[in-house]
Amino acid sequence: MCRVEDGWRVNVDVVEVARIPDTTSLLATYEVDIDERGELRAYRRVRRYRRGSADDC
Structure with missing residues (x-):
């Protein structure tokens, strides 16, 4: 979670x-x-993965 300019x-x-x-x-x-x-402005999927898979480092 992070603060952005307008929310x-x-x-x-x-x-x-x-x-x-x-x-x-x-x-x-x-x-x-x-x-x-607290109103939804936008959303987007940034990642899809299989449960238990390791992150790419």
């Missing part, structure tokens, strides 16, 4: 496709912009 920018991880076993589920990180009142 906040938040990164949110969500389960996009739940699978069994859980380790094969697909997750995604969304970048969400909200205004000063």
